[in-house]
Amino acid sequence: MESMSAVNMLSALGHDGRLAIFRLLVKAGPQGVAAGQIARALDVLPNSLSANLNILAHAGLIASRREGRSIIYSADYGAMSGLLGFLMEDCCNGAPEICSPLTAVLARVEGCGPACAPKAPA
Amino acid sequence: MESMSAVNMLSALGHDGRLAIFRLLVKAGPQGVAAGQIARALDVLPNSLSANLNILAHAGLIASRREGRSIIYSADYGAMSGLLGFLMEDCCNGAPEICSPLTAVLARVEGCGPACAPKAPA
């Protein structure tokens, strides 16, 4: 993860509408969502949506594939993981004041994610 | 962490110069760095620096205090931690594809941070 691509990702996500798109795509999982469905779900014009999808794709945060008449967009998990890793490790130097609290977040999150089987009985 | 403040932080960091400022302040630690020193270190005009410091401060990512003639800026660790937590937990729903690799980052990072004593001999 280079600093420049991190800046691109951050500024892509630093926009209300685009953050909403990305969140929707993460929730939808790897199967993705068609552009038209996104537009309806978020109530945005198809052309602004297209522009924002393009920005997210150019930043590497989402991928697209055509399926019949629709174009399906999906979140790029690796890219997001890379961005978070960059922020923790490179940007923040692994400062414990920043990173330590995240251990708790990870503990809370691992075991309740959409595709994650619980390892210990709750 | 509300979504709006996350957007503000992301767009504040989604700028070359501001990301560089923030990284410098994280490296510097809680004692912070005077504005003039930042300007010299990053070779930017004092007035653009001031504008960018203002944007970072308004996003909650940095704090400032006056010390004599200088104004000392320092990274707000809690804010950054909150942003990362929001991205993992709320934005990404704790998707294991995104969050699991971060366990390794945390493991690598805890034990080599600037203010962190090693727990096991290297």
Place this chain on the structure above:
DNA sequence: CTCATATTTCGAGAATAATGGAAATATGGA
């Protein structure tokens, strides 16, 4: 081939952000 659906591309206007020079403010020292 024609038509309907899905999405993108084009283009113009408005809004916002970035840049840098010059002046203003705040502090400390002589």
Place this chain on the structure above:
DNA sequence: TCCATATTTCCATTATTCTCGAAATATGAG
């Protein structure tokens, strides 16, 4: 008080981004 240092504020210019209507492209069905 006067001066030097440190930083911010003000202002104008340029550049970028956002928004939305309209037209263009791509696909599949009849």
